Amino acid sequence: MLDRRTFLIAGAAAGLVAPGAARAQTSPAPARIAIAGAGAAGLSLASRLRGRMPNAKITVIDAKEEHYFQPGFTLVGAGLWEPRDVVFPNADFIPRGVEWVREAVAEFDPEGNALVTTGGRRVAYDFLFVATGLKLDYAAIEGMDPARIGQDGIASIYAGPEAAAASYRAIEDFIRTGGVGLFGRPPTEMKCAGAPLKITFITEDLARRQGRREAVELIYNAHSDVVFTVPPVNAKVHELFAARGIAVNQGHVLTAIDAAARRATYRMAGGEVTLDYEFIHVVPPMRAPDAVRASPLPWQEGALAADGWVEADRATLRHPRYANVFAVGDVAGVPRGKTAASVKWQVPVVVENLVAEAAGRAPTAAFNGYTSCPMVTAFGKAMLIEFDYEGTLTPSFPFIAPLEELWISWLIEEKGLKGAYRAMLRGLA
Amino acid sequence: MSDLNPLVLAAILRESLGGWFWPLVVAGLLLLALVVRGGAKLARAGRSPLRPVLAGVVATLVAGGLAMPLVPRWTLAEFSALGGAVDYAAAFLLALAPGAAVGVVVFYVAASRCAARGRVLA
Numbered sequence: 001m002l003d004r005r006t007f008l009i010a011g012a013a014a015g016l017v018a019p020g021a022a023r024a025q026t027s028p029a030p031a032r033i034a035i036a037g038a039g040a041a042g043l044s045l046a047s048r049l050r051g052r053m054p055n056a057k058i059t060v061i062d063a064k065e066e067h068y069f070q071p072g073f074t075l076v077g078a079g080l081w082e083p084r085d086v087v088f089p090n091a092d093f094i095p096r097g098v099e100w101v102r103e104a105v106a107e108f109d110p111e112g113n114a115l116v117t118t119g120g121r122r123v124a125y126d127f128l129f130v131a132t133g134l135k136l137d138y139a140a141i142e143g144m145d146p147a148r149i150g151q152d153g154i155a156s157i158y159a160g161p162e163a164a165a166a167s168y169r170a171i172e173d174f175i176r177t178g179g180v181g182l183f184g185r186p187p188t189e190m191k192c193a194g195a196p197l198k199i200t201f202i203t204e205d206l207a208r209r210q211g212r213r214e215a216v217e218l219i220y221n222a223h224s225d226v227v228f229t230v231p232p233v234n235a236k237v238h239e240l241f242a243a244r245g246i247a248v249n250q251g252h253v254l255t256a257i258d259a260a261a262r263r264a265t266y267r268m269a270g271g272e273v274t275l276d277y278e279f280i281h282v283v284p285p286m287r288a289p290d291a292v293r294a295s296p297l298p299w300q301e302g303a304l305a306a307d308g309w310v311e312a313d314r315a316t317l318r319h320p321r322y323a324n325v326f327a328v329g330d331v332a333g334v335p336r337g338k339t340a341a342s343v344k345w346q347v348p349v350v351v352e353n354l355v356a357e358a359a360g361r362a363p364t365a366a367f368n369g370y371t372s373c374p375m376v377t378a379f380g381k382a383m384l385i386e387f388d389y390e391g392t393l394t395p396s397f398p399f400i401a402p403l404e405e406l407w408i409s410w411l412i413e414e415k416g417l418k419g420a421y422r423a424m425l426r427g428l429a
Numbered sequence: 430m431s432d433l434n435p436l437v438l439a440a441i442l443r444e445s446l447g448g449w450f451w452p453l454v455v456a457g458l459l460l461l462a463l464v465v466r467g468g469a470k471l472a473r474a475g476r477s478p479l480r481p482v483l484a485g486v487v488a489t490l491v492a493g494g495l496a497m498p499l500v501p502r503w504t505l506a507e508f509s510a511l512g513g514a515v516d517y518a519a520a521f522l523l524a525l526a527p528g529a530a531v532g533v534v535v536f537y538v539a540a541s542r543c544a545a546r547g548r549v550l551a
């Protein structure tokens with residue numbers, strides 16, 4: 001099959017279309033491209049590839065009919081947006097000429113250059129883009145049932161739009177009744193590591209605005225010795241937490257909750273500790289989806305192997321063992337980069353490199369690990385945090401200080417992000 | 430975000446505004462037509478555009494200033510959320526959009542009057 005790929009590329013190089021220096025090059029290669037997952041990365045890839053490889057047969061495989069704008073879950077959890085504000089029909093974003101198989105991938109067979117869907121359909125490919133996102137492993141927390149979100153003081157904005165809305169109701173109940181509120185994050189890699197902090201800030205601000213700040217005790221249980229892995233951001237969040245009376249526990253990993261008794265158990269270096277709560281915001285461990293984990297695609301060793309993240313070169317996102325496989329979005333086994341903002345920069349890199357290769361040029365585009373999330377610190381205020389693999393802050397706008405709480409950063413979160421995200425899905429941004 | 434060119438911005442705006450995008454484009458074109466028409470009237474009457482332009486600019490700034498406190502509300506925040514100078518500058522710039530609509534109307538009315546007076550004097 002790799003021979004077919006080489007043949008396709010060599011043949012296409014001769015007919016490469018470069019209409020003008022300013023316009024992006026296209027490739028006439030009639031390659032079969034499979035995209036597993038129609039989330040932020042999958043749809044964005046489909047749109048860009050459709051434009052750049054007009055003769056390719058592009059197949060998107062995903063059973064989900066609805067697309068979630070997940071960055072908006074935070075604003076739903078804050079009671080500002082409705083669930084309908086973050087749900088779009090997937091069909092609106094599948095580009096014309098792209099086939100959408102409405103089933104999940106059950107099996108990846110990179111040796112055979114094919115995948116098998118849950119309905120038993122075998123999809124052969126010349127190039128595969130794995131864009132399945134990740135799995136929220138609520139079951140790994142003993143006693144945690146996502147169906148209970150919104151009841152018994154349990155919140156989790158990660159589980160979906162309705163769960164985010166139910167989380168807001170749980171926050172309101174908690175502020176009314178008072179008591180201890182627990183927050184935290186899992187020890188695994190996770191998408192938008194800022195979101196657990198945002199919901200902590202939002203709860204604090206809401207309690208203050210309702211004149212109930214004295215009635216609630218807020219505790220952030222960090223899984224390690226930092227609340228955020230980028231040092232200047234970590235320091236700033238610590239400073240803000242201290243100023244707002246939010247306590248921080250280090251090295252606390254949530255392992256179990258007793259919903260009826262409202263008790264949470266944490267694993268610590270020296271054993272276990274159980275904390276009583278009135279309210280808990282649960283962020284589950286995150287792993288690659290089962291079909292990916294069961295395949296030969298994940299890392300075989302190292303820190304990213306245990307949870308099944310797809311092995312990928314961190315600059316090109318190409319699989320080192322299967323040269324015709326790329327991992328894009330949350331499922332990619334690269335450090336950092338699990339945000340929609342990262343997808344925005346990853347997709348042009350892999351598409352550019354594929355088209356360059358089809359032209360017989362060396363692929364030179366590289367992803368620098370760009371990760372970003374506007375860190376909401378209060379209603380109407382946020383910090384526009386952007387950084388790369390090295391943890392270096394990489395502000396896009398010289399006039400927006402990344403570690404300053406600003407309304408303009410909130411403006412980007414509340415008004416800018418959704419439009420930019422939708423334009424990204426269409427391959428336009 | 431370093432690739433924010435006018436085309437990308439237009440795509441983002443279109444997705445952000447949804448169904449409002451085309452009505453707003455049409456409204457923008459109508460305002461542009463008013464500017465051109467006002468300018469043409471002044472030219473035909475041989476009148477200087479200075480005073481109508483000044484009236485339009487002043488009206489834009491005043492209307493923008495008045496609209497500014499509403500801008501944070503549009504983002505579901507309060508005016509007190511504005512903190513740094515960049516916040517005030519951004520809020521004012523955004524408020525200039527409705528301000529400019531008022532300014533264009535004022536310019537057109539002033540230009541029409543000015544041109545009519547010119548014709549009477551001639």
Ligand SMILES: Cc1cc2nc3c(=O)[nH]c(=O)nc-3n(C[C@H](O)[C@H](O)[C@H](O)COP(=O)(O)OP(=O)(O)OC[C@H]3O[C@@H](n4cnc5c(N)ncnc54)[C@H](O)[C@@H]3O)c2cc1C
Pocket residue numbers: 036037038039040041042061062063064069070071072073074103104105106131132133134157158191192195289291292328329330331338339340341342343372373374
């Ligand atoms: C609460 C919250 C807040 C966030 N805040 C921000 C933020 O402020 N800024 C930001 O940039 N990012 C944010 N993110 C992260 C962002 O939403 C994700 O990083 C982004 O959606 C990743 O895109 P993806 O395509 O990899 O995964 P997804 O968008 O999750 O899509 C994965 C797709 O793959 C499909 N799939 C899964 N398994 C299979 C299978 N076996 N076969 C076929 N298809 C499959 C799924 O159905 C889904 O459609 C946030 C996320 C959450 C949850």
